[in-house]
Amino acid sequence: LLVKLPQILKLMGAKSAEGLSFIGVLLELLAISGTMAYSIANKFPFSAWGEALFLMLQTVAIGFLIQHYRGKTGTGFFLVAVYLGLFGLLLSPVTPVSVVTYMQASNMPTIIISRVG
Numbered sequence: 001l002l003v004k005l006p007q008i009l010k011l012m013g014a015k016s017a018e019g020l021s022f023i024g025v026l027l028e029l030l031a032i033s034g035t036m037a038y039s040i041a042n043k044f045p046f047s048a049w050g051e052a053l054f055l056m057l058q059t060v061a062i063g064f065l066i067q068h069y070r071g072k073t074g075t076g077f078f079l080v081a082v083y084l085g086l087f088g089l090l091l092s093p094v095t096p097v098s099v100v101t102y103m104q105a106s107n108m109p110t111i112i113i114s115r116v117g
Contacts, residue, residue: 008061027113029059033090038104
C-alpha cells in the first residue's frame with residue numbers, strides 16, 4: 001500500500017534526487033495509469049485496483065520531488081497538473097476503450113523499459 005513511502009522519505013531526507021531517472025518514473029506512471037484505467041473502465045471492484053491508486057499517488061510524488069530537487073519546482077507542479085488532467089481524460093468517454101486496453105496490454109514492456117532506462 002505504501003511501498004514507495006521509504007523512497008519518498010529518503011528523497012526528502014537527502015533533499016536530492018541524484019541517480020533517479022525521471023523518464024523511468026514517467027514510464028512507470030504510464031504503466032500504473034494503464035492498469036487503473038483498464039480496471040475502472042471494466043468496472044472492477046476497488047479491491048482489484050485500489051493498490052494501483054496508492055502506487056500512482058506515490059509515483060507522482062516521486063516525479064514531483066525529482067523536479068523539485070533539480071530546482072524545477074514549477075515544472076514539477078505543472079507536470080502533476082498535466083498528468084492529472086490527462087488521467088482524467090483517459091477515464092472519460094472521449095478516450096476509446098481500445099486505447100485503455102492497449103495501455104493495459106503494454107504494461108510489461110513499459111515497466112521493463114522504465115527499469116532499464
